[in-house]
Amino acid sequence: MRVVLFTGKGGVGKTTVAAATAVHAARHGVKTLVLSTDAAHSLGDALGRSLEPDELQEIEPGLFAQQVDAGRRLQQTWGAVQGYLLDVLAALDVQPMDAAELTVLPGADDVLTLLAVREQVESGPWDLVVVDCAPTAETLRWLAVPDALTRLVDRVLPSQRAIARALVPVVGRAASLPIPGREVGPALLQLRSQLSGALEMLRSSSASVRLVLTPEAVVLAEARRTLTALSLQGFVVDGVVANRVIPAQSASDWQLGWVQAQSAVLERADEAFAPVTVRRAPYLEAEPVGPHALARLGERLLADQGADGVGDGLVELLSGPTRPNPVRVERHGRDFELVLDLPNVQARDVDLARREDDLLVAVDGNRRVISLPSALRRCTVAGARLRDGALHVRFEPDPALWPSP
Numbered sequence: 092m093r094v095v096l097f098t099g100k101g102g103v104g105k106t107t108v109a110a111a112t113a114v115h116a117a118r119h120g121v122k123t124l125v126l127s128t129d130a131a132h133s134l135g136d137a138l139g140r141s142l143e144p145d146e147l148q149e150i151e152p153g154l155f156a157q158q159v160d161a162g163r164r165l166q167q168t169w170g171a172v173q174g175y176l177l178d179v180l181a182a183l184d185v186q187p188m189d190a191a192e193l194t195v196l197p198g199a200d201d202v203l204t205l206l207a208v209r210e211q212v213e214s215g216p217w218d219l220v221v222v223d224c225a226p227t228a229e230t231l232r233w234l235a236v237p238d239a240l241t242r243l244v245d246r247v248l249p250s251q252r253a254i255a256r257a258l259v260p261v262v263g264r265a266a267s268l269p270i271p272g273r274e275v276g277p278a279l280l281q282l283r284s285q286l287s288g289a290l291e292m293l294r295s296s297s298a299s300v301r302l303v304l305t306p307e308a309v310v311l312a313e314a315r316r317t318l319t320a321l322s323l324q325g326f327v328v329d330g331v332v333a334n335r336v337i338p339a340q341s342a343s344d345w346q347l348g349w350v351q352a353q354s355a356v357l358e359r360a361d362e363a364f365a366p367v368t369v370r371r372a373p374y375l376e377a378e379p380v381g382p383h384a385l386a387r388l389g390e391r392l393l394a395d396q397g398a399d400g401v402g403d404g405l406v407e408l409l410s411g412p413t414r415p416n417p418v419r420v421e422r423h424g425r426d427f428e429l430v431l432d433l434p435n436v437q438a439r440d441v442d443l444a445r446r447e448d449d450l451l452v453a454v455d456g457n458r459r460v461i462s463l464p465s466a467l468r469r470c471t472v473a474g475a476r477l478r479d480g481a482l483h484v485r486f487e488p489d490p491a492l493w494p495s496p
């Protein structure tokens with residue numbers, strides 16, 4: 092089972108590319124669901140069908156589509172918790188770094204969208220789930236939700252055992268927070284476990300993100316920042332699609348200038364994303380609307396493109412990312428190194444801090460709180476450096492916390 096998320100700047104062709112990928116896969120015998128988390132409802136437009144909100148619809152054999160309707164789910168599951176969380180946020184005495192964390196707290200609809208994706212991934216008979224995401228900024232926000240909210244819930248609910256014993260008095264006393272109503276505790280706990288599940292799913296080796304861009308300098312710059320931000324959050328980017336590439340052979344004089352400009356940007360894109368492949372999709376004569384037009388685009392996008400290393404895209408898509416987890420721990424003698432993939436950044440852009448059992452990493456306004464594994468909790472940070480697109484943080488055992496050999 093594979094989950095592939097498509098994101099990128101507004102209007103670059105995310106929905107079209109996601110739908111084309113899904114149609115192509117389904118027509119090659121892969122049981123596929125294409126899901127849209129974008130409230131703009133354009134997935135139905137691309138498929139040439141009107142999709143009922145939140146209903147699974149068969150488009151053609153082996154291909155289903157669903158438009159997630161967060162607003163509708165909001166009413167059903169979120170009401171009690173949301174009201175309480177707002178009280179909690181108002182009452183928390185928040186440290187500056189925490190405040191930054193809490194700013195990534197979602198609109199409730201982000202959470203519900205994420206849960207809807209997980210629900211389908213877990214319950215459906217799919218070989219492939221393609222997710223057409225909202226533009227980058229929103230996608231990054233909802234991908235950051237599980238970490239931020241799990242942290243908040245843990246803070247509100249000091250320990251699972253304590254909650255099981257007596258939720259209301261414990262929460263009220265321990266954290267001087269507003270006392271939740273009777274219905275809030277179980278709802279929060281359920282939400283917490285669902286969110287951890289969603290996060291696990293998205294960071295697992297079966298899930299990956301693909302960036303869609305158009306070959307323009309400004310769009311490329313944003314896509315590179317997105318790659319950094321996604322890596323920081325622990326998500327693997329395993330493909331890039333350059334969409335609307337003007338075919339040189341049919342270009343008019345006026346278009347020739349664009350062909351040259353695009354090819355310069357494409358060259359830079361190849362460099363910036365290597366070893367990830369940048370596949371090209373041509374600028375078509377007409378909008379690719381409906382399964383047949385999408386299938387043709389999917390074919391051109393995923394077929395063997397003949398260039399170095401650009402082989403059969405469907406095989407590559409289904410076999411999943413080949414790169415290691417973006418966050419890993421390596422052992423060097425008695426020391427450890429935490430390695431975090433951070434492509435396209437310079438040392439001066441990275442802020443690093445240790446706070447108890449967490450490592451806080453900030454790049455360009457995006458933050459990640461990495462909960463340290465237990466071996467590293469008993470170490471002190473000895474240094475950090477950027478090498479080959481990854482941040483290496485060195486940890487030395489703290490003699491006070493390790494038994495002497």
Ligand SMILES: Nc1ncnc2c1ncn2[C@@H]1O[C@H](COP(=O)(O)OP(=O)(O)OP(=O)(O)O)[C@@H](O)[C@H]1O
Nearest residue numbers: 101102103104105106107335373374375377378379
């Ligand atoms: N390769 C292409 N050739 C011609 N037209 C295209 C191509 N790709 C996308 N389009 C058209 O461009 C428009 C925008 O595409 P699409 O809706 O897929 O972008 P998007 O990135 O999902 O936008 P949004 O940010 O609004 O979600 C659509 O009208 C679509 O049919």
Ligand SMILES: [Mg+2]
Nearest residue numbers: 105106129133
């Ligand atoms: Mg779209």
